[in-house]
Ligand SMILES: *[C@@H]1O[C@H](CO)[C@@H](O)[C@H](O)[C@H]1NC(C)=O
Ligand SMILES: *[C@@H]1O[C@H](CO)[C@@H](O)[C@H](O)[C@H]1NC(C)=O
Ligand SMILES: *[C@@H]1O[C@H](CO)[C@@H](O)[C@H](O)[C@H]1NC(C)=O
Ligand SMILES: *[C@@H]1O[C@H](CO)[C@@H](O)[C@H](O)[C@H]1NC(C)=O
Ligand SMILES: *[C@@H]1O[C@H](CO)[C@@H](O)[C@H](O)[C@H]1NC(C)=O
Ligand SMILES: *[C@@H]1O[C@H](CO)[C@@H](O)[C@H](O)[C@H]1NC(C)=O
C-alpha cells in the first residue's frame with residue numbers, strides 16, 4: 001500500500017493517506033556544530049508524482065507567497081544567503097524521507113523549519129507542522145529551584161546530540177572542593193532527537209553557598225567548547241549568631257550592641273531583652289543602640305536569627321555600673337541609756353558598695369560590701385550619743401546618710417562639784433550631766449531651805465551647756481564678823497531629770513584650790529561666775545545671768561556654821577561612770593572623806609581688791625594669810 005503507517009499513535013485513522021509530515025517539534029544544537037532534523041512525510045495515494053518528487057525547506061514561514069528564506073531546495077541550489085553551503089538533504093524523498101542537515105549553525109538559524117513537498121504540477125503542499133531549532137552557545141544545567149544545605153543535590157547538564165559528525169562529551173568543572181561528588185551520564189532519545197546529560201550528585205554545605213560550578217560540553221578532536229557557570233545558592237539555617245561579648249557600661253552612657261547572623265537567606269534578626277522584643281529587621285546584621293542606660297537596662301540580651309530554615313540565638317550580659325545611691329538609714333532617734341539597737345543602712349550600687357558606719361567622723365563597726373549593713377549597738381551609753389553616718393563607696397563614687405542618736409540618761413554629778421571658801425563666805429558649785437539636762441537645787445538642812453531657780457530670794461546662778469548644768473550659791477556670814485570653828489553646815493545638792501533624782505552632800509574644798517577660790521572670791525560675783533565657767537569642763541556661754549541685784553546670798557546667822565564644811569555621804573553618791581570611764585569618779589570627794597572639816601578661820605590683812613576686776617591669780621600681795629587649824 002502506498003500509505004505507510006509511520007506513526008503508530010497517529011490520531012487520524014486515515015493519516016497515512018493524507019498530506020502529513022513527522023518532524024520533531026523541538027530540536028537543538030550547539031553553535032558551530034551541526035543539526036540533523038529528521039523528517040518523513042506522506043501524500044494522498046491519489047496523487048501521482050509528476051516528473052519526480054521534490055522538496056523545499058523554509059525558515060520561519062510555511063507560505064511561499066510570503067517569501068520565507070529558503071533553507072534547502074531539491075530542484076535548484078538557490079538558497080538563502082545564510083544557508084549557503086550549510087544545508088544538505090540526508091533523506092531520500094522517494095522514500096518520503098525529508099531529513100535535513102544544517103552544518104555550522106549559528107544563533108541566527110534558530111527558529112521554525114517547514115517542509116514543502118513538490119510532487120509536480122499542482123501537487124505542492126507545505127506541511128503546517130514544523131521543527132523548532134534552538135541553537136545553543138551554552139549547555140543547559142538543570143538546577144532545582146531550592147537547594148538546601150545538607151540535603152543531597154542533583155545537578156544535570158545537557159548537551160544535544162543531533163549531529164552525526166560529532167559526539168559531545170560533558171565535564172563538570174570546579175568540583176574539587178565538593179564533598180564526594182558523583183557523576184553519572186545518561187543518553188535520552190525522544191522524537192528522533194537525542195540529548196546527552198551528565199548528573200552531578202553531592203550534598204552541599206553552607207560553606208558552598210555562592211561557590212561557582214561549571215559544565216563544559218566539547219566535541220573531541222574539534223575546537224568546539226561550550227561552558228556554563230552557575231553560582232550555588234544554598235539555603236541554610238542560621239549557623240552562627242555573633243554578638244558582642246558581655247560588657248560593663250556606666251549609667252548614663254550609650255551603648256551599641258551588634259548582632260550578625262550567618263544564614264541564607266538573611267534571617268529575621270531580633271534583639272530580645274527578657275521576653276521583650278526590642279527591635280527586629282531582616283538583614284545580615286542588626287545594631288541595637290541604647291541611649292542613656294540605667295540600671296534597668298542591665299540584664300541578658302539575646303539576639304535571635306530565624307530564616308525559616310532554622311532558629312539560633314546568642315546572648316550577652318550587659319552590666320550597668322553606677323555610684324552608690326544615697327543610703328537609706330533609720331530616722332534620728334532618742335533612746336534611753338542601756339537600750340540596745342540595730343541601725344540599718346541600705347543602698348544600691350554597682351559594683352556593690354562598701355558600707356562603713358562612722359560616728360562623729362570615727363569609724364565604728366565593720367565594713368561590709370553588701371546592700372545592707374547593720375550596726376548593732378549593745379546597751380548604749382551616753383557616749384553613744386552623736387551623729388551616725390553610713391558611707392557607701394564604690395569605684396564610681398560615694399554617698400552617705402546620717403542620723404542623730406540622742407541618748408537620755410539620769411543625772412550624774414561631776415567631780416568639780418564642791419564648796420569653796422571665798423572672801424565673802426563659802427561658794428558652792430554643783431555640776432551635773434544628764435539628758436534631759438538636770439535641774440539643780442541646793443538644800444541646807446540646817447536652815448531648812450531649798451534654793452532653786454524659781455526661788456527668787458537668793459542669788460542662784462545656773463548655767464546650762466548641752467547636757468551639763470551648773471548651779472552655784474554663795475553662803476555669807478551675817479555681818480563682817482568671821483569667827484572660828486563651829487559645827488558644820490551641810491549643803492546638799494540635788495540633781496534631777498525625768499530619769500532620776502539624787503541628792504548629794506557637797507564637801508568643802510581646801511588646800512591649793514582653796515587659795516584660788518579665796519582669791520577669786522574677793523573679786524566679786526560676776527568674776528567668780530566667769531572663773532567657774534572657765535574652770536569646768538563644759539565651757540560655754542552663760543545662758544543665765546545673775547537673777548537680778550535684788551537677790552541676796554544666803555546669810556548665816558551663826559557664822560560658825562558658815563565655815564563648816566561638808567562631809568560626803570558616800571552612800572548617796574551613785575557614781576555614774578561611762579563605759580570608757582569618761583565620767584571621772586568623784587575622786588576629790590572620796591579623798592576628803594577621811595575627816596570632817598570644821599572650818600575655818602579666815603583672816604584678811606590689807607585692802608579689799610578693786611571691784612570689777614577679774615582675778616588673775618596672785619597679782620598682788622594684798623591678801624592673804626589663811627590660817628587653818
Ligand atoms: C531517513 O534518512 C536518514 C539519513 O539517511 C536515515 O538515518 C533515517 O533512518 C531515514 N529515516 C527513515 C524513516 O528511514
Ligand atoms: C580523535 O582523533 C583520533 C586520532 O586523530 C582518533 O583516534 C579518535 O578516535 C578521535 N576521536 C573521536 C571521538 O572522534
Ligand atoms: C559591639 O561590637 C561593635 C562592632 O564590633 C562595636 O562597634 C561596639 O562598640 C561593641 N559594643 C560593645 C558594648 O562592646
Ligand atoms: C551589616 O549588613 C550590611 C548589609 O545589610 C553590610 O553592608 C554591613 O557591612 C554589615 N556590617 C557588618 C559590621 O557586618
Ligand atoms: C535560645 O535558644 C535556646 C536553645 O538553644 C532556647 O532554649 C531559648 O529559649 C532561646 N532563647 C530565645 C530568647 O529565643
Ligand atoms: C532601723 O530600720 C530597720 C529597717 O527599717 C528596722 O528593722 C530597725 O528596727 C530600725 N532600728 C531602730 C533602732 O529603729
Ligand SMILES: *[C@@H]1O[C@H](CO)[C@@H](O)[C@H](O)[C@H]1NC(C)=O
Nearest residue numbers: 332386387401402403404405
Ligand atoms: C543631727 O544633729 C545636728 C546638730 O543638732 C544637726 O545639724 C543635723 O542636721 C542632725 N542630723 C540629722 C540627720 O538629723
Ligand SMILES: *[C@@H]1O[C@H](CO)[C@@H](O)[C@H](O)[C@H]1NC(C)=O
Nearest residue numbers: 443444445446447448449450
Ligand atoms: C522645814 O520647813 C518646812 C516648811 O517650809 C516645815 O514644814 C518643816 O517642818 C521644817 N522642817 C524642819 C526640820 O524644821
Ligand SMILES: *[C@@H]1O[C@H](CO)[C@@H](O)[C@H](O)[C@H]1NC(C)=O
Nearest residue numbers: 439441450451452453454455
Ligand atoms: C523650787 O522650790 C520651790 C519650793 O522650795 C518649789 O515649789 C519649786 O517647784 C521648785 N522649783 C523647781 C524648778 O524645782
